[in-house]
Amino acid sequence: MSSTEGDLLHIVTADDISPGRQKLGKFLIWGSAALIVVVAALQVWRGTATPEAGFANWRPTLYAFLVWAVCLCWAQVLIRGEYGKRVLFVLPAALFVGCMVVFPLIFGLGIAFSDWNLASPDGRKFNGVDNIRQMWTDPFYWNAMTNMVWYVLAILPEYAIAFGLALLLNAQIKARKFFRVAFLMPLMLSPVAVSWMIGKSMLEVRFGPISRLARELGVDSPAFFSSPEMARFIIMAMDAWTFIPFMMIMILAGLQAIPKELSEASKVDGASPWRGFWEITFPLMLPVSITAILIRIIFKLKLADIIINVTSGGPGGATDSVTSFIFREYRDRSNVGYGTLLAMVYLVIIVIAMTILMKIADRWMRPKF
């Protein structure tokens, strides 16, 4: 009997796999799996019994896992023959994702539901949903969340500006190539450099050139980070300055892909440039726009470096982002359990929000006619 029955078209040779070979394959899988269990058990035993027992660290368990992974792949060929070889195209990648993404995620969840302050002599303690309860009543976290809503909303004007710039660069203007490179420059700067060059130097209240200019223009004591609204706006502006070029370049690529015939035809039909934009360019650009905005939202949700460098979340938490708050909780306060939970919750919220957004965008972009 062959495992390739019914699928003969795609298989070059029909395998004739002996029962002995199949047995060997199964033995490899279960034998190596048993090895992991034994090695891991020895490791756990060391943690609970004497320090001399078992292994000093988890490295032997890792090696056992690698042995198991190789055996699993090998056994596919032994048991399933040609079909097993096809499985080998995917299986190593799946195992890799499993150990590099899924396992750490599960491990992270374990930490998220623990009370683990690195300074505590008791180490990690499982504490159920206490961290969620703490998060629920943590004014700093919800303040940061509210700020994130403002930060994300700021993407709309950023998008409008980026679209405008892209249209400009798509038009037949002089020195177009120069402007394309020039407008891209801010994107090449590290946000840390931006925070120091602009936030800490140019906007410095005493000697910063922008402050001096403001003073020349009659502002008595220009202060850019004194009021919550102003501080938040400046952070938004610095972030926007860095990332508008990113949206702009995506939109520009989209604009260049629109066939010229369409706009020319609309002109022949007598459409005004304004009408041409709203009826032709903008709808055709929707897929690109949505992609650009979604990617920008993902970037925005990670906003932290500029805030940490320039305001540390102040004044009074007005500029705090979720990431910068988690950074403080984790790095300054070694509060690993709670910090991890905040990050996990944030991840879940992001995944849900992005899924909803993509569904909406999908429905919106479906042809109406």
Place this chain on the structure above:
Amino acid sequence: MKVELYNAISGAMMSRRKMLAGAASVGALGAMGGMGATPAMADAHSNVRAEILKIPGVGMGSPTDADWQKVGELCLGPTKGNVAEGEFEGVELTFMGLNNQNLHNFLFRGFLKPWEAYTGAKINWIDLAQADYNARLQQSIATGTVDFDIIEMGAPFEGDTASRGLLDEMPDWVKEQIEDDDLVGYLQPPVGTWDGKTYRVTIDGDCHTFSYRKDYFGEGGIGGAEVPSTWQQVNQVTKDLVGKEDPLTGLPAHGYLDPLKGWGGFGMYFIANRAAAYNKHPDSPAWLFEPDTMKPMVNNPGWVQAIQDVMDLIAVDGAYPADQINADPGTTAFSQFLAGTGSMLMWWGDVGSNARTSDSSVVGDVVGFGINPASERRYNAVTGEWEEERNEAPQMAYIGWGVYVTSNVSGDEKRRKAAWSAAAHLGGKDLSLWTSAYPSGFQPYRNSHFQYDEWEAAGYDRAFVEDYLGSNADSYNHPNAAIEPRIPGIFQYYSVAEDELSKGFAGQYGSAQETADAIAAAWEAITDQIGRDSQIALYKASLGM
């Protein structure tokens, strides 16, 4: 000595004429047969001290690895007294320390090279950037992977390490070798000790001192005839200066510069300067927590007064420079005070030195130093009453670096002795004179470091050294010095306090009391999380109670 201070002094004093004069006198000495043979240098100890201060010579450029090795070689005397040549043959030790400004571990390597050659031991190095240090240490402790035998560590971390039995107790012969009775007052036990056991070879000192602008004060000065010596005066002068003009820059004059923004926990030291004066009672070493309960003192009337003082100044338009709410301690020192904004500041030693060397400093000639201002009254936490007594309490912010030996070596007497011998070599009395006089990243910390004659003989400008180091010495040896608790997670308390203070200063809480109550609540939560009973025990141990 901090690099900047060294550059300041050597830069200020070195001129071509002085150098030629120096060269001429050296030539004359050579003609006389050299000083080394004169009976005046009979005392080997003082001879070594004078010798090492000539390496490479004040103002002769930055010392190199060869210089560090020379100093290490000359200071081997005490080691040779306790260790036989080749005694540690085959011993390998791991040393974890910092690599700030290419100092710290880089110096230690040079100092220990002759020690390695003499004893036969070998040292492997783990170099860390300051920013990575805390995380690396905490993770090593939390995951049980302490992979170093000797560690350079700040005293605030003693709570994280000594309290968990991760450190090895100092043998008596080390105490004798390093002459620990020479340490300045505040570095004497209980600092460096836990439960009566000594763990620390001190190699550094730290404290906040008061810097002020001489041109603001004195006869006809816009700040008044006298330099403010109490926080009440500091606040009054700051309010009175509103609307006046800075004599140096012509811009609006300002008084004291409170940093109103957090600084990764370090910002807490600054509000603590004010609070120490109100709250550090001479009868008790405790001023942040009540030792029996770990109940925070941060919301008692003394601390609330300190927060209120700052809020009072925020309420006065123009008392602080614009945007002060976004000024962290780095800004107040380097962007404001040194650049000519404001007239009073509390900071570590760098400000005094940078005042003379930094290109952006305009206050080099007009800066003076003192100790933390006093308070005209003090709060007694035991009686719950204010006492109308003047109270001085300089704050030993961060306490300073030390070298510790971990319990990794405790089981092997040969390795243990080798580790302690290396630590003792680095904290030796003579070698420390060199680190306090040349760029090393370390401040003077022994009484013997304040013998200004030695500095003068080595070629230093006595007036500056006396003024600057004098303020340090006065703070160190003050009978009511405020020393922070060396308990686990102390920077967590500071960090969360910064967040709450930021809200308070931004007007999100109704009052100073409300702000202080919020800090106290957050501190209680941290104490509960780390473990109240263990914190109480450790706090008491750190206070020597």
